[in-house]
Amino acid sequence: MHGPFEAGASRVYQRVAVLGVGLLGGSFALAIKRRGLAREVVGYAKSPSTLNAALAAGVIDHGADSALRAVTGADLVVLAVPVAATAALLKQIALGVSAGSLLLDVGSTKADVALAAQQALGARAGQFVPCHPIAGGEVSGVQHARAALFDGCRVVVTPLDENPPTLVDAACALWEGLGAHVARMTPAEHDAAFAAVSHLPHLLAFAYVQALTRQPKGGGYLQLAGPGFRDFTRIAASDAVMWRDVFHANGSEVLHQLQLFKQALAAFEAQLRQGNWSLLENLIRDASASRQAWSTPSVDDDIA
């Protein structure tokens, strides 16, 4: 593989501040230590019990009693809080951010995070590189944190116009150093793409599970569900607050994708109602062939 970051290994950070020590923040803390890319990891969590759990599990080296104290003196700051909390957190730390330090986040939406950084950080906005590691899933909490979470996963980096290219390269090199593969695009491109491949499927899975369980015989039907149901609905077990925030942050793109889906579903329904079996078969064949041709991007693939 000849990716853009193979030659340039990540620098080693002296003091990493991880703000939010849930699944993603905790896994980041574990991974950067395991890979030898951080000398010290300081954690901060709004809830003292979460912070204590992270300390007790050895996920972080130290706990800070405020986000501002955590970032003071840090050369790397990782925001791993729900996206809706990002703007407020950035305001809390704006005055403590060191010159030349790198800030990044791990949120599932990017245009809102980019705007929040530009508004909250002012002249320091160029130090913030928005990132989205495609990792996590339906579990959450520091108890699920693991050093290998980012190994082989894809990370989308969506630079701001204000970012110096060297800092974007540093962010990409860091993710590659954690075993991830980096793709770069704009925040808007990211949000349009993930509305299509992630946010809409979550909405559909939530709505489907609600429709199933709210019907009178739903409980009995659930007893008969098999592996197809299990996989189709796995993402419906995801965290409600996180997904409320994703839909809030990316509502217009999600609604756009929803309209495209409803049009496709209406075509299937029309053939089914009208008994046009060969047309229905063609629609299914198209979808089936597309899905069969797709495969999870390999860790050996070059990243554009």
Added chain:
Amino acid sequence: MHGPFEAGASRVYQRVAVLGVGLLGGSFALAIKRRGLAREVVGYAKSPSTLNAALAAGVIDHGADSALRAVTGADLVVLAVPVAATAALLKQIALGVSAGSLLLDVGSTKADVALAAQQALGARAGQFVPCHPIAGGEVSGVQHARAALFDGCRVVVTPLDENPPTLVDAACALWEGLGAHVARMTPAEHDAAFAAVSHLPHLLAFAYVQALTRQPKGGGYLQLAGPGFRDFTRIAASDAVMWRDVFHANGSEVLHQLQLFKQALAAFEAQLRQGNWSLLENLIRDASASRQAWSTPSVDDDIA
């Protein structure tokens, strides 16, 4: 476990006719031999190349050049063809069915199969016990057949009014003998339940993949899809002819479930459009809690 069939092990069949040697038929042939419940397995397939592949792979002991020849002298006949082909196949074999033999199928819909058996088999209809093993998935073809396919899987048995109870027990004992767990219900109950937990999810997954891949940037978006997409759409890779037939056979129940889904989806969309974030969160929380509470029925569970 104290299921109804623990004491009564399955009888051993002298000559098993497997009509259709794809994934399910081939796996049944392998499984019944592996478990020592058949002395000889004769296969039939409409396509000679499929039959030769099954012979070459050792999936069946002999091939027959007609379905009628295959069932002649058989004490167990297994129909493993697409559900839409069941009626025609039953007519072909009706005159060759031995008195006292057991016939069963493995189709995903049951009311249509029950009706086809009653119409085609006449006085012999009581020998046909409709069955649906919840196994298979998005692959098909004898090359994927494996003896362990039914191990730990659930099989729904939907007796006809004409079935002698001893024959229903024999069918259940046979599936248990292959490692499966049996649930009994009526064909109509089966079709209502599986429209909800299987057929509608397939329709939604097909429509979603179509909507995604038909949009101008869909190909690029697909490159960014991750594990959530992979699992949500796995069933969209399923066989087009099989699923056309399922929707054909169970259209009214599928349309009923589709209406319930569209109502639920409309509620999610309304909260999203109106920015009712706490109401949206409540809907998601309901779905997430329901899905978290569900787990694949364990192989150690008692079966009602």
